[in-house]
Amino acid sequence: MHTLRTFESVSRLRSFTEAAEELHLTVSAVSHQIRAIETFYGTKLFQRSHRDVALTKAGESLRDVVEAFLDRLAAVGRSLRCQQANRLSLSAPPSFVSRWLMPRLGEFLGTHPDVDFKLRATTELIDLEADEVDFAIRYGNGSWPGLLCEKLFDEDVFPVASPACLEKSNIRGLKDLGNGVLLRDDFLCWSDWLGRIAEPNVSKASGPVYGDSSLLLQAAEAGQGIALGRSLLVEDALATGRLVRIGSRSLKTDGSYYLVYSSTTPGTPAVESFRAWLMSVAKR
Incomplete structure (x- = not known):
């Protein structure tokens, strides 16, 4: 199904790049799926050039079938969903x-x-x-x-830590961040945040890296270090005192x-x- 949708998008937009944007894929992933469907049918479906992507005769035949199939599938899905009001x-x-x-x-x-x-x-x-x-x-x-x-x-981003962590590391404000372990995730790096608020007194962060923001905040609540808290995600923890905000500076996210x-x-x-x-x- 994913390959058929990719084929339909490329054939309609006549562009691998625009199809990738529409489907939230990389251009490489789109190219891989088109090669896979061409291999499956044993024929070329597109003629590629620097400026355009055009369907071959085989591609035109397949496009007509795929478009009708996807339209029909969407219509049936809408009909079935409407039957389930709850x-x-x-x-x-x-x-x-x-x-x-x-x-x-x-x-x-x-x-x-x-x-x-x-x-x-x-x-x-x-x-x-x-x-x-x-x-x-x-x-x-x-x-x-x-x-x-x-x-x-x-959403805003600002440093947070547990009360126990603040007490243990003697952290009273942003200038004291270097006293603690700076926990990291993939959302926003400490060097960017510190550079944008012009805080030069903190060395490069080297604490553990967590692949999910909720795990990062759990680690902070457990007293393992200081996290860059996303305002929406730390709202409840701040209200209950599980986390405490450090300083008054924050940055709005993009x-x-x-x-x-x-x-x-x-x-x-x-x-x-x-x-x-x-x-x-x-x-x-």
């Missing part, structure tokens, strides 16, 4: 799910006990229509071609959280209720 599915990043959504989701489910809710925690940019997912929470600039987006939250959905998402009571609930909670 069905609701959501895709969201694991860090957002564990640090923000889960503590609040019970409010929605408690007032809508008949909703058949399915949550998929993943960083993958899934195809909402093909995977029959009603909503996705995504982090970025709000530009996902073919999808509708509504902004939920902006991205924001968005509620993303397809124009074909059915307007069922479950879907409309969840959207209204989430937008209201985001404004609190």
Whole structure:
């Protein structure tokens, strides 16, 4: 299915680069999938040049079938989904799910006990229509071609640590960050943050690296060091005192959280209720 969608996108856009942008893939991945489908059928489907990508006769024949198949599949999926008025599915990043959504989701489910809710925690940019997912929470600039987006939250980043860590390392402000272990993840590096706030008194971070922001914050809560906390993800931990903010300086990130959905998402009571609930909670 992924290969067929890639073929359809390239044939329609006549560009590997534009197809990669539309499908949220690399150009290399698109090329690999096209080679795979050409190998499967044993024939060339595209004539490639520096300026254009054109279908061969075989490619034109396959395109007509694939377009009709994908259109029919989408129509049947929409029909089946509309028959399930209480069905609701959501895709969201694991860090957002564990640090923000889960503590609040019970409010929605408690007032809508008949909703058949399915949550998929993943960083993958899934195809909402093909995977029959009603909503996705995504982090970025709000530009996902073919999808509708509504902004939920902006985000700031600032250092946080547990009270025990601050006491043990004698940290009173930003100038003392070098006294502790600087925990790292793949979202924003310490050197960038420190450089942008002009804090020269801290040496290069060399603490453990965590591949997920929620794991990074768990390590900070356990007293293992200082983390760059994303404001939305540390909101509850700051309120309960599990983490403490260090200093008053913060930096706004380049991205924001968005509620993303397809124009074909059915307007069922479950879907409309969840959207209204989430937008209201985001404004609190």
